[in-house]
Amino acid sequence: MKRKAVVQVLTPKQDEKPIAPLVEQMLTLLGEDPDREGLRRTPERVEKALRFLTSGYRTDLQKTVNGALFSVKYDEMVIVKDIEFFSMCEHHLLPFFGKMHVAYLPKDRVIGLSKIPRIVDMFARRLQIQERLTQEIAQSIQDTVDPLGVGVICEARHFCMMMRGVEKQHSGAMTSAMLGAFRTGKSTRDEFLSLVGHRLNGS
Numbered sequence: 249m250k251r252k253a254v255v256q257v258l259t260p261k262q263d264e265k266p267i268a269p270l271v272e273q274m275l276t277l278l279g280e281d282p283d284r285e286g287l288r289r290t291p292e293r294v295e296k297a298l299r300f301l302t303s304g305y306r307t308d309l310q311k312t313v314n315g316a317l318f319s320v321k322y323d324e325m326v327i328v329k330d331i332e333f334f335s336m337c338e339h340h341l342l343p344f345f346g347k348m349h350v351a352y353l354p355k356d357r358v359i360g361l362s363k364i365p366r367i368v369d370m371f372a373r374r375l376q377i378q379e380r381l382t383q384e385i386a387q388s389i390q391d392t393v394d395p396l397g398v399g400v401i402c403e404a405r406h407f408c409m410m411m412r413g414v415e416k417q418h419s420g421a422m423t424s425a426m427l428g429a430f431r432t433g434k435s436t437r438d439e440f441l442s443l444v445g446h447r448l449n450g451s
């Protein structure tokens with residue numbers, strides 16, 4: 249079963265109503281004085297930050313890839329490790345951040361290496377949960393490059409857990425998405441995991 253492009257996801261209403269007045273109202277409700285010097289321009293700054301942090305909704309995958317697909321006879325695993333990302337958890341609107349490791353096994357073409365971090369950013373700059381972020385990155389590479397398989401591992405720490413004391417400061421969450429040969433082929437998956445330096449599935 250081939251899942252259809254992940255690219256449509258959640259297009260926000262484009263009427264672009266200002267967010268700043270809502271932030272000002274929130275500051276008041278939190279017991280603050282929005283007119284005091286330090287807060288005077290905060291609503292506008294928060295709006296600008298939020299629009300940037302959710303700019304992935306307005307990023308087009310095809311434009312991001314911009315034709316950087318190249319036909320080659322190359323059948324070794326391509327891996328990009330330690331891609332830094334910053335995202336926002338959709339449950340608390342607090343950041344989660346970490347590293348993404350992306351690999352694929354080319355069939356008859358490859359994608360420009362610099363495009364992979366840009367695809368990561370495109371999906372990270374939305375309201376997310378870590379599991380879906382991992383899955384969407386894997387699926388979009390599968391759909392775009394059409395390789396034999398894709399593997400994505402995501403290691404992240406969540407402010408909503410760290411700041412609220414739900415978890416110890418240094419604990420993190422790890423998610424993975426394995427498609428095609430990475431799902432069906434143990435040796436492919438093991439090669440990926442050893443290149444990333446992880447042991448999953450108790451293998």
Ligand SMILES: [Zn+2]
Nearest residue numbers: 337339340408
């Ligand atoms: Zn959260």
